Amino acid sequence: MWKRVIMSFFAMALLVFDGGVDVKAEARKTLSEIDKKLKLLNKPAIKSIKSEDGDIIDCVDIYKQPAFDHPALRNHTIQMRPNTIFASETSTTEHESSPAMLTQTWQKSGSCPKGTVAIRRVKRKELLNADSLEHFGRDGPRTSFAVNTTNDKSNFFGSFPAPEHSVYPNLFNADGQPRLFIRWTLDGYRWTGCINLICAGFVQTSSVIALGSTFSNVSTLHGPQFHINIRIDHDPSTNHWWLHYYNEVVGYWPAEILCYLKEKAAIVAWGGDVYSKNVKPGHPYHTTAYMGSGEAASELFGRANFITNIRIIDYSLQLKYPDPAFFVVDEPNCYSALIYKAHPKSEPYFYFGGHPGDNCIYNKKYLMKRKLIS
Template identity: 50%
Template sequence: MEKRITLRLLFVIALLVLSSVDVEAKARKITSEVNRKLKLLNKPAIKSIKSEDGDIINCVDIYKQPAFDHPALKNHKIEMRPSISFPSDTTTAAKNESSQRVLSQIWHKSGSCPKGTIPIRRITRKELLRAASIEHFGREGPRSSFVANTTNNKSSYFVYRNNGTKVNVFPLPNHSTAYLITLGYSYIGARGNINIWNPRVQSPNEYTTAQIWLKSGPGDSFESIEAGWMVNPKLFSDTQPRVFIRWTLDSYQKTGCINLICSGFVQTSQEIGLGSAIQPTSQRWGDQYEVDIQINMDPNMRRWWLKFGDDVIGYWPFEILTYMQQKAVLVQWGGDVYSKNVKGVKPHTTTAMGSGDHASALLGAACYINKLRILDYSLQLKYPEWAAYLITMGYSYIGARGNINVWSPRVELPNDYTTGQIWLKNGPGNSFESIEVGWMVNQKLLCDTQPRFFVRWTEANNNPPYPKLTSQHLASYLYVEGQQAWTQTSQALHHGGRVFEGMMERDVVSWSSMVDGHCKGEMIGDARNLFDIMPERNVVTWTAMIDGYMRLESFKDGFELLFTRLSKSRFYAGS
């Protein structure tokens, strides 16, 4: 009996020794792989800079950067500038900028990289060990998002190309996204000014971005090049917003990465470190900051050049691309949140997109991307056409948008009406809440059979029979349209004017909004006509009209209005 017990003990001890040896062997293997990867990622530095936020910036010889580990770039000759000058968007330069286009990185306070080097953020052992796998490090990205000419997936959204064909845009697993998408042309460039915030990220395994995408290729293996800012605690060890780039040849499956973690992107800038923290960031109702991001392909050399403001950062060479060697077919501007607690999972993540506020909060509280442009082979900057707004929130929708074809249908009886509209609803079927917008023909309510814009809302257990549109709603609409699109004045005023005409009641607020819109659009004659027929005016109306004359340097008319009309008005006397 004692012999049997002794044998068992010896057997257990042998197992423990063997398992210990096995664990040690695995640990040595992992350590060896980590050391090998760190050596590959962190190229020898000519100079290292310790940033006050804890980052270490390696100044690496421009000819020894990670890009040249790519087999297709072994004999690549670096280009420092594109062979052509891309068009600048002088038409969008605002006279009174409300946001500051400033891109400063925290490490700049501690030093600079010498000429002939590029700044590369040093990757730490802890960051590498947090990855799902060492080889997968830095490759995180949303999976397939669109498949052309496919109609068999019921969970997809439809976007129409400029030739009328239908394209499916699929929701991404574990992602909430909101973006404007345009497709169908041969795009060789896209740009936009992205508002910079520092949004909350709930978990180290989640991240949030604000960015631009250019894509081409089949949906299950598309190519994409991207740039923007992100907050990614798992990858960068903190919750600061950081500039980033990303690319893939196969929907993020086996190729591409974020920043310079893999070989491919050729950096030329000695000023901007990809993956380094940026400052300052926008404050709610305070100063607003943005970064002007441009991605343009040089049609002569087929390099996709990246610019942050006036800084040329570098390029994606055509040698590493397939579908995007000549063009992109899809451009997106927007935001993306990655979390496993989305799409109906409770509790929903609190990780924020952009500023974390809804678009209705407007400038100063909501994150934005403005001055969106695309570039094609005409080398002319253009507004995106055939565009659609998509917000994919699973079971928690926070927005909807669509282009509604406007007709003037027959309404047989005065008590009948017809609409073309969008609904957003929540709540039980017998007591739901709803907000709606569209056009309607309603002879009983509006006294004619013309199509008119309307909004409608209902609280639970209170379903009004007819839409109600107040001057406050329309003034807000006119303000939002104007703030988002004064550079597209004719379009903004066209829509705003149609809404204005459909109002049941017009007060000084809505009249003043229209006057202000026409003045800012330099349609001073139309503005004056509206001004003259207004039933009453307030300080906003007078200020808008006089400012409109001053903008156009019509000083005589402005002074006439100020000293003749205003001085004799009841408003002036009462003041």
């Protein structure tokens, strides 16, 4: 999906002039700009690991990672672990045999030494596929939807800026493999934020986890189920926001770059997300993308996507289930969601998923609504 014919780019170099423009010189200039961008993005590595999936993982000195290109972090002192540790809890789950842990593919081929962080290398062809070098890795367009200030839960997510976005297939070679990634912004992706470490901001501390890397195993229909244990929590002593992958501390968003999030979050959400540019007259389908397995939420365990052990940390600094919890499905003709408990004392499972089909067709009323709020 979203592949581009790169050969046409090189074919331009065969032309000497086109309308008075030296196309060959322009091509050389573009390649030069790409090389400069690559040098900026890919920091010098102490060690490099070639993964069987084609990725290259660079082990970069922790003090030379991209985060320190940010002006506010020039004098930042790295913190390796949060000062506040929130106790984890075990809960009664619907399925006694818990899903297996996911590992990253590159870990089969080696490991990064202590004092380095594992960073997936950006490739030249990924920059060639980008719409622009300036916005490479930035998640979202130049504008965002209007803000709806109503308190109606049916429009809950409309109460915040909701820019168009995707998980950036061109950034990851459009190979369709599931990857661990982060994205962040301070202003609806107008000027700040990006995916992973492409822009300065997130401070990585882990030499074990590489953001943007693939997983070595995935769940299969009616087969083995795998899961990721992810936690993001706020350290009140420093105002950093920490990312944990199972028991591994991946890194943090430092207080120096944050605004409103320095003290607390206003909303926490879990779920799935797809994007398409085809929501317009003449294109009845939202997207060809499945959400996860593509199975509806009602298919439950072994078929649908699931999230469990959902918790928030409130003012008491205790892990709690967000009660009351509710779900929102923006496009119910295409996708579905369900909060399910096998019995009253079991852990709630949040199921979601779906895929476009004959029912995933937009009527004129929806298209008009979409046009009005865009």
